[in-house]
Amino acid sequence: MTDTIDDLLPELVRFRRDLHAHPELAFGEHRTAGLVADALRELGLEVHEGVGGTGVVGVLRHGEGRAVGLRADMDALPMEERSGLPHASLFSGIHHGCGHDGHTAMLLGAARHLARTRGFAGTVNFIFQPAEEGKGGALAMVKDGLFERFPCDAVYALHNWPDLPAGQARTRPGPIMAAADRFDITIKGRGGHAAMPHRTPDAVLAASQIVVQLNTLVSRRIDPGESAVLSVTRIEGGHSHNVMPAEVALTGTVRSFDAVSQDAIESALKDSVEGLCHAAGCEADVVYTRYYPATVNTAVEASLALRAAASVGLVAEVAERPAFTSEDFAFMLRERPGAYLWLGQGPRRTGEADYRPLHHPCYDFNDAVMAHGVRWFVAVAGLELAQVPRLA
Ligand SMILES: [Zn+2]
Ligand SMILES: [Zn+2]
Structure with a gap:
């Protein structure tokens, strides 16, 4: 037939x-x-x-x-x-x-x-x-x-x-196929003179620490038997050699295969950003978007x-x-x-x-x-x- x-x-x-x-x-x-x-x-x-x-x-x-x-x-x-x-x-x-x-x-x-x-x-x-x-x-x-x-x-x-x-x-x-999530993080300092870092929260330094910390989430916060990916794909902020920017933005993607890992990454990401920003004297705004499960x-x-x-x-x-x-x-x-x-x-x-x-x-x-x-x-x-x- x-x-x-x-x-x-x-x-x-x-x-x-x-x-x-x-x-x-x-x-x-x-x-x-x-x-x-x-x-x-x-x-x-x-x-x-x-x-x-x-x-x-x-x-x-x-x-x-x-x-x-x-x-x-x-x-x-x-x-x-x-x-x-x-x-x-x-x-x-x-x-x-x-x-x-x-x-x-x-x-x-x-x-x-x-x-x-x-x-x-x-x-x-x-x-x-x-x-x-x-x-x-x-x-x-x-x-x-x-x-x-x-x-x-x-x-x-x-x-x-x-x-x-x-x-x-x-x-x-x-x-x-994986779940696809996106995160958009805005790190807010105040901006100021780069020669006086003690007077201005450093959003660039906080962003750098966040990028490093986010790259540990899959290895440290996910069951080793499961797999997931987190990639920071955009970092943007500043325009001068002697001005500390008021804001730095990060964007990236998360891929996972089970709801437990997906939830764990989202919550660990938010905790990491909040904690590191707090330590740096910055404020953070995190938008975590789940596209496809x-x-x-x-x-x-x-x-x-x-x-x-x-x-x-x-x-x-x-x-x-x-x-x-x-x-x-x-x-x-x-x-x-x-x-x-x-x-x-x-x-x-x-x-x-x-x-x-x-x-x-x-x-x-x-x-x-x-x-x-x-x-x-x-x-x-x-x-x-x-x-x-x-x-x-
Ligand atoms: Zn396609
Ligand atoms: Zn297709």
Whole structure:
């Protein structure tokens, strides 16, 4: 049955390249969402637009049974494309540098295949979400009642993964992507003459001590069995050789995989800043922002995701470790069991001349793996819906 997916590929590749040429930013995916909604309607699906902003949900029902959610993200990045490809972005400063054009096309391919074959009993909800890149489109859909309006026993997504060769797939039970937090610290002295430091709190010195202290938090305040990252990425203050500035600003990021570590870092960071500023006679202002939580797969669904990948001929293995990048599918996984899969994009490998990481100005989804993603989504739906319906 999966062989018929091959017939869909030329049209899916054309569709994907059209999206690539017409990228849209977070919550501005009007053209993309419109094309997706039209395509789903043509297939006879029940289509809901404007879910969580520009999100689209297509519902395919066939008999009684469980319900599964399959998710793709539709947004591009605010960056210049430099690929020089015939289907390169037509818009300056917007680029499908994360391959979400491929995700959208693959999920649409799965919808086409399942709509015409209907070899399942139950409901498939095709979830096309806006704004994965930093704006939390998944959370917007969840807040808009995604899972109340479209109940799902489990939810699945994939990401094209350039560090993995084509034909391979990885996921793991537990965390697969990190929580991403940001901190902005303002250290307030008073400002004064640099020749009279005894009369002025030294915000530069306090900032320096804070940078050093923050770099000890992961090693000293987190369980050694867990992992986390804290990086100070900006330090700004002063403009002269003989003036002590009134303020110094620090910014940085924190990545973690579990709520205990995340809470511990946030509270230790605030304590450190407050204590060091107090000792230096400065005041501190700390804004700690949690963007995305960790993306945490449930064990049963991670195993199903790998079985689905293996069943369509992919080399499917448990990922040894999670990635420190983050992903807003995390918000959906907080609500429902599910799993997130890395789909190999190779043959490009790290170190080879044509290797392009995600978010590279020349990044382009590899159309050669389009069929892999379509088949995986179809196989996931098949395995999920073949299970005994859950008791309400
Ligand atoms: Zn991205
Ligand atoms: Zn992405």
